[in-house]
Amino acid sequence: ITGNNSVCAGNTATLTYYVATVNNAAEYIWTVPTGWEILSGQGTAAITVKSNNNTGAISVLAKNGCGIGASSTLPVEVTSRLPLTPGNITGNTKVCAATNEITYSIGAVSGATGYAWEVPTGWEIMAGQGTTSIKVITGSTSGNISVKAVNGCGNSAEASVLAVAITAVPETPVAITGEKDQCAGNSGKVYNIEGVKGATSYTWTVPADWVITAGQGTNAITITAGSESGNVRVVAGNTCGDSQAQLMAVSSVGIPSSAPAKIFASDNLICSEQTGLTYSIDPVPTATAYAWILPEGWTITEGQGTTSITVTAGTKAGNIEVKALNGCGESGAQLLPVDPTATAATVIGTITGETTACSGQAGLVYAVPEVPGATNYTWTVPQDWTITAGQGSNTVTVTIGKTSGEIAVTAANTCTTSLPSTLAVQVNLSPQALSLIKEESNPCAGLAYAVPGVDGATAYIWTVPAGWEIVAGQGTTAIKVTAPDGSPKGLVSVVAQTPTCNTAPVSIEANPARADVDLTIANVFSPNGDGVNDKWEIVNIQNYAENDLVIINRWGSEVYRSKSYHNQWDGGELSAGTYFYVLKVKVCDGSYKTHKGYVMIMK
Incomplete structure (x- = not known):
């Protein structure tokens, strides 16, 4: 029997009791404690009753035409008092947000038929509401868990209360402080962060061959750097979990691994005391500065410490030297020999080329042997000649004018210019240019x-x-x-x-x-505008400028005439069909030769 088994004395409300239906039962016979009244439902599986102050039992029998089944009984007690306040709630008072199956419980309360639990906003009771033990899913806010005992007369006057606090996962640590570049083998170097609220520990990681020598678990560590680059990483943690990681990229910097690869010079030929010369190198990995050394008497005017310097040359030969530097040491040196005495030859060789030429003649080539140390050659030619290629080199190509004279050339570099070499050229006038054939x-x-x-x-x-x-x-x-x-x-x-x-x-x-004398006269054409056979063609008609053409239809009517025909007829508006032609051409003896035949227009 289902229904209240504890009824408050003086209760005036109606109560309901019921049983599950019994197979083959035709009716149900209910009995209630003395003085109770069945208001409705006698004979069915559910009754509504009115109680009085008598304790007793409610029972029911199932019956049909064959007999009566065994009875079912529910003892009921009439009480006149509310249940007592539950005892202390047991369970964790500090919990993590969004945690499943956290249990809170109390001891059973005498006279209680149930228990009413309440949890903080955002929390959820998964199971156990109405019993002495519940399982909850925590929310994100702190608050109170409370419970009251319940019976037919109501809830206990006071609730049992347990204050609970949510512990959050720590925030991501702020930026790590410390040196980003470390020399391999450096020890005693410190990396730290500000303390994170709610964190109870800190977990640090460093590049593979670095060693944390002190401070793991705190907000500051001491390390010995290895040879590998990577990240210094830290997370803040507590019992509820770990924060997002904070990273700091760090590099292990050794002594620059090699000397600068090559020194580049702005000038390969140097004049004594020449200014504005530049020397440069490609950057060297891990280098932070560069040390340049020059020959005696040379001066760096700009760029010491960088990859490019500007210098004034002295008068002595020697080496330009450079090393790459960083806080861990210096590389080996790269050298460039320099000699400020190199100059172009003061006298150059003989010019080779034609000594007689025709006016207007093009493509003539003149040359001198290459001059050691020369960086440029300057050629001059008679006024109406033209240098078409090679100015600046030891070979030029020219177009001859009408004037005889000398070709001259000098060789030079930044320090000196040679004396000229010359060659006299006699120009013969060419005939007047021919007109078209x-x-x-x-x-x-x-x-x-x-x-x-x-x-x-x-x-x-x-x-x-x-x-x-x-x-x-x-x-x-x-x-x-x-x-x-x-x-x-x-x-x-x-x-x-x-x-x-x-x-x-x-x-x-x-x-x-x-020069062909034979005419080939087409007997069909198709003026369809497709670009193929659109006009009537007479092969070699252009060789007979004096000609007379007449086209007639089958009724003898003239439909087209042309003097000096040159393959221009496209049939005009004529319809498709067969037409006849009479063509007269003037031949070599002055007479006219007549050609007759037919031509078909196809459309």
Whole structure:
């Protein structure tokens, strides 16, 4: 039977009692203590009753047509007092936030039928509410856990209370203080942080071969540095956990591992007492400064201690020396021999090149042997000549003007300039430049080419493609040529000569077809605008400048006419079909030859 087994004296409220249904039961027979009254439900599995001050028992029988089952009984006590205040709550008074299954409990209270627990805001009772022991999930705030005993007359007058405090995980430590660079083997070096609120210990880690010699667990450690770089790391901890780590990158700095690799010089040739010379090196890993030493009489004007210095040279040869430094020591030295006496030769060799040339001639080369110590060569030429390449070197390329004269060159470096070397050059005037070759080829004359004569020329030398033959005119301004059948286009060139000079050649692309006498007349074309066979073509018609073309339709009507036709007809607005042509061309004897036939327009 389920229901209150402790009833407060003088209770006027109705009470409910019930049992689980019994298989095959047709009705239920309830009995209650003397003076109690069943208000409703007799015959069912649940009744509502009104109590009085008599203690006793509630019982129930299940019944059907075959008989009555065994009874079930619930003793009930009528009491007239509230339960006592529970005893002390037992359990942790300092706990971590968000912790599961923390247990709090009390001893049983006489006369209590249950217990009412309360926990701080944000906490959660996982199990045990109503009993003498609960399990909770902690929140993030501190507060009180309280419990009252409960019976039918109410709750105990006072609650038992236990103050509990939340212990937080420590905050991340602030920045670590200490030296970021340590010489390998340094001892007694300290790294520390400010104390972190709530922390009860500190855990430090250092690079692999470093050693913590004192202070592990506190907010300051003493170390001996190893040869490896890495991080000094610390976390603050307490019983609830560890903070995020604070890191400080540290480097193990040994003596600079090697001498500077190479000294770079602004000038390889040095003049005595020359100013503004610079010498430099690439930075050396772990170096913090550089020590430079110069030959006797030389002076550093800027940059001592850095990777680059500016100096004034003395008069003595010697070595430029530099070492890399840091707080742990110095590297070996790098040396650069220097000699401030190097100069260019005061006299240079003979110029080689043509001593006679033609005006306008291009690509002539003049040179002198290389001069030890020279860094520059300066060439001069007659006023109307042009240096086209090589100024500054020991070889130049020139275009000849009309004036004879001298080519001169000097060699120099920062300290001295040589005397000039010269070469006299006689310039012979070239013939006047040729104009373009004129095409005079046709079916009557054959292949023919001509060029206007120029003043001063004594001959004209022609060249034709391989296999072609000049049959007349070589040496003159006009030639006649033959070409094998089927020859492709080729270049015909000519130069004008004097006894001493030639002009530049001029050329023309020669087309053997210009001498063809045969006409090839197409009998179909397709003016569709696709770029293929869009116009009616008569091969070699260009060789017959005087021609007359008439196109007629099948009814004899003229639909197109052209004088001097040159393959321009695209059919116009004519429809597709067959048309007839009459073509007259003027031939070599002055008469006209007539060609007739048909042509189809396809669209």
